[in-house]
Amino acid sequence: MKTKERILEVALRQFNELGTDQATVRSIAEEAGISHGNLCYHFKNTDALIEALYDRLTEEIDEQAIRMQHTDNELKDVIRQAEITFHLLYKYRFLLLDFVRIIRRIDSIRQKFRTLMQLRRQQFHRAFHNLIAKGLMREEWIPGQYNHLITNLLILGDNWIPNAEIHFDEKGEKVIKYYLEAFIGGLAPYLTETGVREYYRLITES
């Protein structure tokens, strides 16, 4: 099964660098050093490749979510969680760069993604709840504000990569850090004084 692995590797690279429209069955096969007929034997078309890679992403996210269940949900854990997720999304960034088109075309991904997002919203609610209980985050003082906050954070989480593609020429770690800071910084105003002190401590040490 080494061929299949190599195909997915090359596909991921080409999707990320060229976009899902420029990377074709032929270009991927060529770089993988096989015939495109062979590639189509393993994956019927590029959509099948996209779906396979999407499944890999969700697998990796799931694994990480399970690992995170055993932390005590301090502020540092929340930040760490965001950090890992950002890196994961960056690894599969072609998905986010092209998500609308992919979703419009591949219905199975659409459905999987919707359930994933509901899960993420719940995770946020739970995390906030924990932080409030620990006295790190303020109680909601404007009705509905945490719902709005979560909406904004989810949009940031899904769209910082397209945003980076549009605004920056740099790539990689530098970009990830920039948006990660914006993400965490967006949380800061909702923290208690204790929370802010902790926030300072964490961002200065990294």
Next chain:
Amino acid sequence: MKTKERILEVALRQFNELGTDQATVRSIAEEAGISHGNLCYHFKNTDALIEALYDRLTEEIDEQAIRMQHTDNELKDVIRQAEITFHLLYKYRFLLLDFVRIIRRIDSIRQKFRTLMQLRRQQFHRAFHNLIAKGLMREEWIPGQYNHLITNLLILGDNWIPNAEIHFDEKGEKVIKYYLEAFIGGLAPYLTETGVREYYRLITES
């Protein structure tokens, strides 16, 4: 010049509904009731159509920005500004739905867009400055937080439409309102007590 107008109308509709990849020179020409040869006489290809429509959007945004200079920058003006911008973006939503691909392909749009974004960042800074001076918005109490806030608001402003496409089946006014509320709600925690009172007054009356 009626043909040109009709072409752009149909193109906008097809781009919004089908996406820039499904709408072709031929499909647009057909709906406009002309030959595709004729369409190519007026606009060399779909990229030229996209560019023309992008220019229209920036024109409309500019007009509105000028109109807004004569307001006194109360909270209600800031909200009104956001509302109009959201509606404008929705009118040309295909641009935001496909922005990465468009930017990658059409360099002139890339450059125009970057300067536009710098402008928008400045507008936010100015608006915040005004609100602070009026005692409606708090002074920055965590270093850099307003820069992060603006980053987040800009990302929300550019990506609520793709987000809606992914998460909702509804379209139109309902969607606009949902994200507009998230946008304004994201501002609320940064307001002073007076600001929050004003915020309540404004959101309950609409």
Next chain:
DNA sequence: TTTCAATTAGTACAAGTGTTCTAAATTATT
């Protein structure tokens, strides 16, 4: 070793796309 299934390369085809070109038709100008 033989046999059968899985894998691979290469070819061929159909559909769709942007692009160009020519000739006709329309409109405006003198």
Next chain:
DNA sequence: AATAATTTAGAACACTTGTACTAATTGAAA
């Protein structure tokens, strides 16, 4: 009314893409 410029339709071309198919090769099981 005559002439020139603009606009339009339609055909033709080159290119790419996904898809299917065939034949050859490989590898494992009997």
